[in-house]
Amino acid sequence: MNHEISFERFYRVLRDISASLTLDTLVKDVLNIVVKKAVEALDARGAVIRILNLETNQLELFAAYGADGLGERLFSRGPVSRKNII
Secondary structure, eight states: OOOOOOHHHHHHHHHHHHHHHHHOOOHHHHHHHHHHHHHHHHTOSEEEEEEEETTTTEEEEEEEEETTTHHHHHHHHOOEEHHHHO
8 A cells, every 4th residue: 555645646635625615515515525535545444524512522423434334333323522532
């Protein structure tokens, strides 16, 4: 696995994410594109985006992609306490 990201590949990822910002008005849609493009750019098996809910102090899953059903497994588990991550 090559861990280097070429300038052209990085540019394409940023271009695609930027385009999604102008086309999609829903944050959820943009986050789904960001996580998918991150997986593709890094040749990763999968990735997730969790955002801290300041009211509950829990990390809520907002987007997941790849890793053989990773998203479905994580979404079914619900939020994660920030203490469990740190």
